[in-house]
Amino acid sequence: MRPWDDHRLVLIEREVKGDRGVIVFDAPTIAPLLWPGQFINLKVPGLLLRRPMAPAVLSSRLLLFVRGRGEGTQHLLTLSPGTVLRALAPLGNGFPLPEGRAVLVSGGTGAGPLLHLARFLVKRGHEVVLLHGAKDRSEAFFAPYLRASGASVRFFTEDGSWGERGYPTDALPFVLRPGDTLFAVGPEAMMQKAAGVARTMALPAYVSLEAHMACGVGSCLSCAVPTAKGQRHVCTDGPVFPAEEVRFHLEPA
Amino acid sequence: MRPWDDHRLVLIEREVKGDRGVIVFDAPTIAPLLWPGQFINLKVPGLLLRRPMAPAVLSSRLLLFVRGRGEGTQHLLTLSPGTVLRALAPLGNGFPLPEGRAVLVSGGTGAGPLLHLARFLVKRGHEVVLLHGAKDRSEAFFAPYLRASGASVRFFTEDGSWGERGYPTDALPFVLRPGDTLFAVGPEAMMQKAAGVARTMALPAYVSLEAHMACGVGSCLSCAVPTAKGQRHVCTDGPVFPAEEVRFHLEPA
Amino acid sequence: MNPLEVEFLGVRFPNPVVTASGTFNYGREYAHLYPLSRLGAITTKGTSPRPIAGAPPPRITETPAGMLNAIGLENKGVEAYLQDELPWLKALGARVIVNVFGERPQDFAYVAAKVSPYAELIELNLSCPNVHGGGLPYAHDPRAAAEVVRAVKGATDRPVIAKLSPEGPTLEVAEALEAAGVDGFSLINTLRGMRIDLETGRPILGHRTGGLSGPAIRPLAVRLIYELYQNTDRPIIGMGGVRTVEDALELALAGARMVAVGTATFADPYAPIKLVEGLERFFADREDTWLDWVGGAHAG
Amino acid sequence: MNPLEVEFLGVRFPNPVVTASGTFNYGREYAHLYPLSRLGAITTKGTSPRPIAGAPPPRITETPAGMLNAIGLENKGVEAYLQDELPWLKALGARVIVNVFGERPQDFAYVAAKVSPYAELIELNLSCPNVHGGGLPYAHDPRAAAEVVRAVKGATDRPVIAKLSPEGPTLEVAEALEAAGVDGFSLINTLRGMRIDLETGRPILGHRTGGLSGPAIRPLAVRLIYELYQNTDRPIIGMGGVRTVEDALELALAGARMVAVGTATFADPYAPIKLVEGLERFFADREDTWLDWVGGAHAG
Ligand SMILES: Cc1cc2nc3c(=O)[nH]c(=O)nc-3n(C[C@H](O)[C@H](O)[C@H](O)COP(=O)(O)OP(=O)(O)OC[C@H]3O[C@@H](n4cnc5c(N)ncnc54)[C@H](O)[C@@H]3O)c2cc1C
Ligand SMILES: Cc1cc2nc3c(=O)[nH]c(=O)nc-3n(C[C@H](O)[C@H](O)[C@H](O)COP(=O)(O)OP(=O)(O)OC[C@H]3O[C@@H](n4cnc5c(N)ncnc54)[C@H](O)[C@@H]3O)c2cc1C
Ligand SMILES: Cc1cc2nc3c(=O)[nH]c(=O)nc-3n(C[C@H](O)[C@H](O)[C@H](O)COP(=O)(O)O)c2cc1C
Ligand SMILES: Cc1cc2nc3c(=O)[nH]c(=O)nc-3n(C[C@H](O)[C@H](O)[C@H](O)COP(=O)(O)O)c2cc1C
């Protein structure tokens, strides 16, 4: 595997609805290198620090689910096709491969790395179930991208306005079976709940953590998180951790 | 005359050669208000402070001669047609009207306010002579704009690569005659020299001063210059001053 | 009820937005754009007993997300100010915070006494040099600064606030001023910086150094307001890189009861009124008020 | 002749570009991008006698043209550093400036003694809290800082430079350190700032405050380097928002003999090497050299 470098990407498509967006980049030098669960550190024009993002890979392209939170992500959602960006990639550890069936639980932009994983595993003959949860139908336009993964996909919304009513983690006890591996990426509360279900069934579970990052490559020590195995750095030791090592309650909201 | 306000402009044409450029804006609300010699305070995207600029007026448009000096002017030269900008206008005092013939001496981007004056006076039936000086042919592409003013125009370059060899101020003693009024806008040394010629011939002479400006409207007191009449503020008392009031040697280069 | 109304040292302001001294002059330049009475208050350009010509040009230059200024305290002196500006501002219905400074404590007191009939508050600019303290600013010397407060308190019955510098021992100065009877605080003033011109090889500003202001210093303002709020129960006017509703709320959370807009006015002369209108919109459909945000970052 | 070569306290560096402590760790993360020996020197992450876990997350956040960091001095301690990093860095041919800190003067001395065989220079981080001085940083207390210098000078024969803070009485501290025998200086360290999250109403950083770095503080760096240069004849490593050739030359004109690239490396990991190459191009077709620019703003 080639070590990380600073790569060129070109924004080629953008679909924005409210504060969510799907952005497609042409990134032929990154796409073949990015293992599912790894991330890129993206330079958004006009800002000093890069922003970590975990995209899915579609042949030579990257697909990013974005939620406009602060200045960086909001600005990202306004960039026009043709904009040239730079990204450090590939970064972080990525997901381990499961033995049997993979059950994926995603919330919000956690759909990005899990779409990547789903496509990757389906291509390798794994059975993959993906449960995506959202508050309301604001992420309904993610659906075609997720469905095209070849996984069996179910959508949940808190208000029932799109897909099934409720949380994906409510369905999880009925979906998980012996031999499965759980992968959860989304809000901490969701990951914690999902990991709890897996634990009661004694199934392996992996989650992906977020942290405020400056360098993304291990040099600034800004992304420290406490874990059961001591302090770890999300950008190099993670972002993927076995769920049992994560101290969910200590993480910032 | 309407007092200044913050106006909208749209960049519609741009011709850049090296560090010089001609930029045309659609500015229907500014154009009718801007007296020759007045200026605008232009917001360049991405920068905190505005930049003072003295454009010429072509019906509903503004024409700006720009020299890329620092970050602001260099960035200005890269903006694409369609870019929407804002400018405070009209600012400053502007030129007084001459009695008889007007002789204009411009250097570099000083061509902007003098082109405005030339067109203004020619339209009102004045005879206008414009002498434009440059180091080399880097400003040759200004020529069509200046010729179209209807003034009688001569070009001078230090190296003789465009127009006549030498300085416009060398020709001035042979051009100026009793009854003329001199207007000079350009590098301080050029304005000082031109004003000196006018003084020996006892002719009225006006120059336009530059200063680092924050507000452009008289509130920050950043644009103070010493004059024979005491301290003045370029943005409100100027930028046009009778040459005899100006203390050229005290000005920053 | 007006969710923006602020009581500050016994004075009622319709909203917490004021202009920062030196960035709005005496208000005249902007009076045709919007009614000055719509702003919480106008803080006027620093005024001294006699006119001051100020520093040599250039006086300003831009820096990353900020600017340096070395105006050199140019002003036309308190007499001209009383004649030309204050009555006019009052007639417009504007509330005025008068920023005063001088060389000696009695100079501050002289100006404060003169302007008191027109001033809602007196703001002392302690970043000016103390000529009897070796030229170091008052803000670097708690004892000298306290003398200024005592002199001014004896000369006016208007509330007196001290404008603190982020340089020098800010909290120590604040403590000394409280002991001397100051009623409130404003902060932050600028930080001294420099830019050097690569072509001439010399400092760009005529005065060589100048005060750094603008968004670049906002994190310093937030930190100092936060720290001061923990150390005092006197009210605070916060400033430093404020432009948007978010900026203003951030300073409020840190502890600012009112906020001043400075450098932002150069980028956009409508900045102060846009902030008033933005806050009006923000609170229009909320239960809480501006005052509920003040000091909120310290709660619990 | 190499126009970028710099002699600094008896050590020869091929160019004046160093990495700023804490922004390049021990260099390992970047060694696959370019040869670390191409840089003037690597200043390593601040190292203390024993490992330190550091501050709670979040540890960084962006600000206008800058960032705040509260890493909390996380490092793996001098033993691990000696075992894992220093010999490796030396083997690569890199020149190393070792940034050290501790709680007490003897802690600084302990680390300095250990790393001396590998260090071209020892850099003392005086912005760390002085536990016996009420927790205030050494940089705020000239006497305590001087004690650190004396302790370290007694423990190493490598040249010792003190890293100055823009907070506290910078020039006074520098004077005291000269008297205590310091060989040179580096500046500026960060300024404490804060950002408050409007959604939670709380400071964003786990440590609440953090150090401001990046282009926003460059004008402060230029001013302080300029002032220090007038007050000392010891050499200076300048830092604060440096990325481009222009930035580096501006600090050189102010008085910096070498310059460090810090925050810029987060935006672009190639920033330090790009600066070396940019300076090479700049001086390739000139008669003068880097050293001709150093202190140039003071000439005449
Ligand atoms: C490995 C990794 C992968 C990620 N993948 C994606 C993705 O695919 N799509 C996506 O939209 N976002 C993703 N994020 C989150 C994204 O990096 C942050 O939302 C972004 O950095 C915020 O920047 P900003 O300028 O918009 O917000 P800021 O102004 O910096 O902050 C706005 C808000 O976001 C919070 N925040 C800031 N940075 C982070 C962060 N790194 N992690 C968590 N919260 C943060 C702050 O606390 C604040 O409340 C990922 C983060 C990590 C660490
Ligand atoms: C009334 C007026 C009208 C002007 N009209 C024009 C015009 O039509 N076309 C044009 O190209 N320029 C014009 N200028 C000059 C222009 O405003 C400056 O070149 C510009 O502000 C520099 O900004 P910058 O960001 O490029 O440079 P900065 O990075 O701010 O500075 C770069 C260099 O330019 C010098 N400089 C900066 N600002 C000024 C200034 N205001 N005056 C003089 N020198 C300055 C600095 O000393 C420095 O050496 C005018 C100036 C004034 C006062
Ligand atoms: C051009 C200029 C002039 C200033 N003049 C004064 C002054 O006369 N008195 C004063 O107390 N502060 C003065 N200040 C400081 C501001 O009032 C304010 O404290 C500082 O600029 C920080 O706010 P800002 O970042 O919003 O500008 C001046 C600032 C600028 C930019
Ligand atoms: C994330 C981070 C960590 C830092 N850690 C240290 C440190 O351990 N020791 C030290 O002396 N300075 C440390 N600094 C300060 C830098 O070395 C430098 O002085 C400062 O950031 C200004 O330079 P810059 O603007 O180029 O970043 C750190 C800065 C940052 C941003």
Ligand code: FES
């Ligand atoms: S982000 Fe810099 S070490 Fe992880």
Ligand code: FES
């Ligand atoms: S530019 Fe502000 S007073 Fe002239």
